[in-house]
Amino acid sequence: MPYPSARRLIILAEGHFGPHDGKTAMGVIRYGHDPVIAVIDSTNAGRNVREWLGDRPRFDIPIVASLADAQALGLVRGTPTALLIGIAPTGGKLPAAWRQVILESIGACLDILSGLHTLIGDDPEFAAAARAAGVEIVDYRRPPSREETAVGRAHAPGKHVILTVGTDCAIGKMSVALELRQAAIDAGLVAVFVPTGQTGMMIDGWGVAVDRVISDFSNGTCEWLVEQAEAKGDWIIVEGQGSLDHPAYSAVTLGLIHGTTPQAMVMVHKPGLPEHDWDHVEGRTFPLQPLNDFVRLHEQVAGVVAPSRVLAIALNTSLFAEEAAARRVIAETAAETGLPTDDPVRFGPARLWAAIQAGVEALDQATAGR
């Protein structure tokens, strides 16, 4: 799936623009290559993406109330070519209210880019409309036709595999992986990002939404993604999913850990978040795990298939508005865990990457010495 170069996006995030449910929109704006004409979210109309992301997007991006408003902006900002569905609701179902805007977009000759579990291209009404309009529907969550169980493949010599894991979902495992990949490239290495979710795929143009894969082929598909990445480069940074203690998504997480058999893991954590935040029954809370215990548990669980070490903590300090407070929590976490700690999205990834690279090379030497 090569990334089209002349694509200009309208992002649909109705009612949900923001870092949690709107994480697809956020990720594509932050790390994608295509210009974004506008974001549709009537609840935030009149605002600008820069209010959330500062100068991270290369251009300012207005938030508008409707498709018509977005198209009007196109007159000055360039004609849009695609509607990208920018939210990832729990369970990934298509909200009924969106049918109309998707049909109108198809009618306006926009391609539809979707990461929902509900495959847009399999819907007879959408498919017929797309055929009539001559536009493409891209369902990033459509699973690959390859359905194979893992075979216990060893990494090729000289390849290094690093997986981002986390204490919750939707706290930045993809962003950390993308930042570290950039730092590795800046350090002169041949580094590869492995997209394992729809947003990562929209950004990097390949990969598999592993949460959509049949469970029996989870580990096998992750193993295959690493095999492909090894053909692309030497330092392979895999986007993690969910968390090992997540009541709803832990199976996906373990498929990644045991399927990619990383030499190293980077633990992503969002200080200040007390509990798992997802659509669960009322009256129950699911607290996050103590960090040190959770680091050890990851090493134990990974280790029953292949040895792996957590080499760094990547904090998401977005709940600490003041920079001084963020730096303090980074220092406290480093002291608590004894591990290199930073917020690579906020403060840049170079320092954390240097520590991770050194750690992986030390593990390599220890293995070679045995």
Next chain:
Amino acid sequence: MPYPSARRLIILAEGHFGPHDGKTAMGVIRYGHDPVIAVIDSTNAGRNVREWLGDRPRFDIPIVASLADAQALGLVRGTPTALLIGIAPTGGKLPAAWRQVILESIGACLDILSGLHTLIGDDPEFAAAARAAGVEIVDYRRPPSREETAVGRAHAPGKHVILTVGTDCAIGKMSVALELRQAAIDAGLVAVFVPTGQTGMMIDGWGVAVDRVISDFSNGTCEWLVEQAEAKGDWIIVEGQGSLDHPAYSAVTLGLIHGTTPQAMVMVHKPGLPEHDWDHVEGRTFPLQPLNDFVRLHEQVAGVVAPSRVLAIALNTSLFAEEAAARRVIAETAAETGLPTDDPVRFGPARLWAAIQAGVEALDQATAGR
């Protein structure tokens, strides 16, 4: 899926009758309710299932070379009504050589019962033949249309959930669960078996092959199975899948642990088995885990979602032909782990069940006392 009462089976296990690849055949013969006319396996033709299973099947079951031979037996043993595909190859694909015998069976007015990943009913040639012959194709691995993530549901008051886990796949987690269910019923309890694989579904007439479910819905589907089971009874015994350290299947296993949130687990282990036995790359071995460490790891991993204890060890002593040797390894394992240990398939489940029931009731009291 109510279990039809007047079904008589021919079981296809060509080239694979035996406890590993032929575990579906073995399970249905051992624990199913329908008479089996014959097993087709030309490599074992002339032998009888009793050579493997002793007097476990109520009737002796000849192994024959072909469908025609099986049908000839039907003249004296009752007309067969269905062909049951009795092997579960790695990855669950349909071996090409079987197309002919399936088509011939459909032509002979036999229903087709299959647990393969390759859904027989979706194959245009099979579907057309079945329509023409007026027979039914039942694909037990067809996933349910319900696709929901887990919601962190608590068990209803007074319900007890017990999950069989194991040190490898294909060592008897389903058989142990079925034996324990029987022992619980014999003890006067309202006990439910929760089938989570195709063989269990063929035996008990409901359930979901959880390895076929989309990974994002793994935990959610297991949670839903327990919810259904709670409506059927009080002591819920869930069939486990794979193993937590299995390079290929661990994601499925964790979906069960975190989706069913069992109060108790029963660790199934096959002494004498040195390593994971599945289709893996040559030159690598994947040893089984030390039992005590693995018990602790299960309690830790389960515990990050809900507290759970391993209350017993169920050994599969089939590698110890002599009964005295089997009893010795049971005693050794009990001493090593400090847990009630037995081979419930070989020596009966009553003793192990009594220990598990007492253990669960003690956990209940400890929880109530807090």
